[in-house]
Amino acid sequence: MQTALKTLQSIKPNKNKTFPIGTIQTVQHIFNELHLPPLLDNLKHCGHQLSGLVTGLVSYKMTEDLFVSRCHQWMTHNPLLLEYLQLSSFEDDALYRGLGILGENRHQILSHLLRVLKHEQGVGLDMVLLDWTSSHFEAKPTSLIKYGYSRDHRPDRPQITIGLAQDQHSQLPVGLSIQPGNINDQQHFKITYEQIKPELRKGSVLVFDAGANGIPNLDLLVSDKMKYLSRMKLNQSDITHYLDTFSKEEWTPIMTGNLDEKVYGKQLVFPSRTKYLYFSQNLHDDTLVNRRKHLEQEYDDALSLGKTIQEKKRPRQKYRNSNHFLQTHLSYTFPLTGLTREEAIDRALQMSITGKEGFFALVSNKDFSLHEALQYYREKDGVEKLFNSMKNELHIRPTRCWTDEAVNGSILIVFLAQLVVSMLRYKHECLRHVSTKFIIQSLGNFALTIIVEKNGVKNRVFSNFDEINTVIFCGNTPGS
Numbered sequence: 001m002q003t004a005l006k007t008l009q010s011i012k013p014n015k016n017k018t019f020p021i022g023t024i025q026t027v028q029h030i031f032n033e034l035h036l037p038p039l040l041d042n043l044k045h046c047g048h049q050l051s052g053l054v055t056g057l058v059s060y061k062m063t064e065d066l067f068v069s070r071c072h073q074w075m076t077h078n079p080l081l082l083e084y085l086q087l088s089s090f091e092d093d094a095l096y097r098g099l100g101i102l103g104e105n106r107h108q109i110l111s112h113l114l115r116v117l118k119h120e121q122g123v124g125l126d127m128v129l130l131d132w133t134s135s136h137f138e139a140k141p142t143s144l145i146k147y148g149y150s151r152d153h154r155p156d157r158p159q160i161t162i163g164l165a166q167d168q169h170s171q172l173p174v175g176l177s178i179q180p181g182n183i184n185d186q187q188h189f190k191i192t193y194e195q196i197k198p199e200l201r202k203g204s205v206l207v208f209d210a211g212a213n214g215i216p217n218l219d220l221l222v223s224d225k226m227k228y229l230s231r232m233k234l235n236q237s238d239i240t241h242y243l244d245t246f247s248k249e250e251w252t253p254i255m256t257g258n259l260d261e262k263v264y265g266k267q268l269v270f271p272s273r274t275k276y277l278y279f280s281q282n283l284h285d286d287t288l289v290n291r292r293k294h295l296e297q298e299y300d301d302a303l304s305l306g307k308t309i310q311e312k313k314r315p316r317q318k319y320r321n322s323n324h325f326l327q328t329h330l331s332y333t334f335p336l337t338g339l340t341r342e343e344a345i346d347r348a349l350q351m352s353i354t355g356k357e358g359f360f361a362l363v364s365n366k367d368f369s370l371h372e373a374l375q376y377y378r379e380k381d382g383v384e385k386l387f388n389s390m391k392n393e394l395h396i397r398p399t400r401c402w403t404d405e406a407v408n409g410s411i412l413i414v415f416l417a418q419l420v421v422s423m424l425r426y427k428h429e430c431l432r433h434v435s436t437k438f439i440i441q442s443l444g445n446f447a448l449t450i451i452v453e454k455n456g457v458k459n460r461v462f463s464n465f466d467e468i469n470t471v472i473f474c475g476n477t478p479g480s
Contacts, residue, residue, distance in 0.1 A: 015452040019080045021462075022446025022469055024059045030420045031055060034116050036109075043105050044098070052085040053098040054413070061417045062440045067400035068095050080450075096406060103408030106176075107195070110412075113419070114174055114199045117167075121426075125200055127168035127376065128175075130192055130208040131383035132185050134159045135396050135411075144404045148182035162396075162411065163192035166383045168207070168376070171432075172422045173386055176415045178408050185211035190220065203227055205366060207380050213363070222272075227366040229376055232275075234361050242266060242277055243359055251279065254371055265370035276362040276373045284358025288349065295348050299341060306334060389421070390414050393436040428471050442468035 031037055037051035044050040060071040072092035075081055082088065102109070117123040136157035137145050145158045152159070161183050165175030175196040179188050189212035202225040210231040221228050234243070251264035261282050268275040308315055321328040339347065362373050390396050396414045401407060421439055425431045431439065445464040452458055462473075 016449060017080060018447050018449045018463075019078070019084075020063075020444060020446070021084070021448040022443035022473075023062050023440070024055065024081070024084060025446075026424070026443055026472065027055050027059050027062070027420055030423050033121075033423075034113060034419075036112075039109065039112055043101050043108075047097075048087055048090050048094055050098055050101060052087045053095060054102065054416070056081070056085055056087070057095065057098070057413050058417050058420065061394055061413055062420070063444050068092060068099070069400075071095060096401065099401060099409030099413070100403065100405040101409070102412050103403075103405035103410075106178075106408055106412050110176055110195060111198065114196060117170075117172060117174055118199050121170075121172075123167050123170050123172055123174065125167055125174065125196070125204055127205040127207065128196060128200070129166045129168055129380045129383045130163065130189070130206060130212070131380060131387065132161055132163045132188050132192070132211070133387045133391075134161050134181060135391070136181075137397075139402055142402070142404065144178075144180050144407060145402075146181040148180075149184070160407065160411075161188055162387075163188050164383050164386055165192055165196045166386060168379055168382070170426050171382055172426055173415065173419055176412065178411050185209070186214045186217065188212070189217050193217075193220070197224070200226065205229055205364075205376070207376060209380065218365075222365065227364065229362060229364040229366065229368065229373060231377065232361050232363045234356055234359060238277065238359075238361060239355055243355055246279060246359075248279075252370055254278070254374060256374065263374065265374070267370055273363055273365050274367065276364070276368070276370055278360055278362070278370075278374060279358050280360070281358065283360070287357045291352060292345065292349055295345050295352070299345055299348075302334060386418060386422075389436040390418050393440070394418060394421075424472060430471060431468065434468065439468060442466055443472070445469065446473070 031051070031054075036054075037049075040051040040054055041049050056075045057068075057071060060074055064070065064074060069092050072090075072095055075085070075087070076089050118125060134148065134151045136150060136152045136154040136159040138157065139145060141147065141158040145160055147155070147158050148161065149155075150157070150159055159181035161179045161181055163175070163177035163179070164173055166172065167174050175192060177188065177192040177195050179191060189208065193206065205227040206221060207229045210233055213230040213232050218228060218230075248264055251266050254263040254265050256263055261280065263281075264279045266277045268277065305315055305319055314320070362377055364373060368376070394414050394417050396411065401410055418436075421436050424439060425434070445466065446462070446469040447464050449461045449463055450458050451461060
């Protein structure tokens with residue numbers, strides 16, 4: 001009996017064709033459920049169908065994901081792929097035109113998706129989570145690509161800002177806004193909110209961070225009869241009346257589901273809103289640990305600067321004025337000399353304590369309990385996970401296009417790819433906590449092989465099943 005697989009010594013060519021079908025099949029299926037193909041094809045009245053081009057772009061974004069010209073090669077060098085997408089051979093400028101059309105009509109596409117998700121996919125929009133990020137470019141500034149506060153830690157590069165809205169219950173992305181790189185969250189909030197507002201019901205709750213919390217934005221929500229839950233900055237009154245007199249025995253302990261986390265809260269009720277004050281022991285300890293690490297680095301920098309001055313060398317540029325039109329005379333003092341390294345750092349750490357460490361505040365015009373307000377606010381991390389997925393798994397960069405319409409279109413392609421992955425999690429409960437990386441890997445492995453028999457008959461064989469793609473295509477796990 002043969003117990004090992006033996007490879008034939010001679011391999012003969014045949015006419016069999018293997019086609020990685022998993023990603024494209026999934027994208028087409030989700031697009032059909034969302035009624036996207038008719039809408040896309042109506043936006044482009046001549047040439048190649050826009051639905052086929054967009055399906056190819058989204059599928060490529062979920063597989064190799066390099067740039068548009070490589071996507072063109074990936075699509076046109078595979079006749080089976082072109083046949084599956086119902087496309088004939090085309091040049092790469094067709095893809096760039098497709099991106100431009102998407103960018104020009106993104107508001108119509110996003111409105112259509114929001115309606116379908118609400119009325120046909122059961123997305124309630126009772127609570128919507130909002131957040132904003134940025135993505136930088138290796139390009140010159142334009143009317144859209146501008147310098148601003150960088151979440152990518154690249155202040156030296158121009159960027160765009162991106163806003164996302166996510167339904168809290170389904171965890172589906174339901175809104176996208178793209179704005180110039182120099183816009184702040186206060187301004188961007190209104191644009192993201194107006195994009196999803198038509199499908200919100202009166203009393204829907206919007207959850208967002210302190211960066212977008214401002215009186216004009218809160219008044220806008222109140223005038224539209226919406227509810228909000230937001231983090232807010234601690235003011236001096238909070239510090240004087242509550243933080244300085246904080247006692248764990250007087251505040252209410254909060255159960256967070258983490259036995260190692262100790263959180264205490266105090267609820268302050270006002271006529272038009274409720275403020276929730278919290279103290280987290282873990283947050284307090286982490287803040288001091290991180291601050292100590294920063295002070296250790298600063299202490300070493302101070303020693304290096306002192307040595308430089310003793311040797312009569314020029315200090316590093318950040319310790320001096322580099323403006324050629326100014327003459328300055330700088331002097332440096334080291335107030336903690338005479339202490340050991342640990343003593344100096346301990347002294348500086350004590351001097352840096354403000355009394356706000358470990359405390360944070362939420363505000364809402366809806367009557368939440370202390371536990372509910374904290375739980376719902378922490379669910380906003382779901383939007384941050386979407387941003388992480390779009391940046392690191394679906395690779396929102398590099399964009400490789402520079403017109404405003406094409407940039408908007410390329411961001412919309414990433415949004416559609418993320419929507420496809422999120423729809424799979426929404427439809428299959430067992431995939432709720434599976435990362436984007438493993439889902440797109442599994443879809444990329446699933447293949448269709450066309451076997452050509454001697455009599456010319458073509459047989460189709462699906463292969464490379466695993467637990468994830470079996471759930472997606474067959475509705476159950478292997479062996480069940």
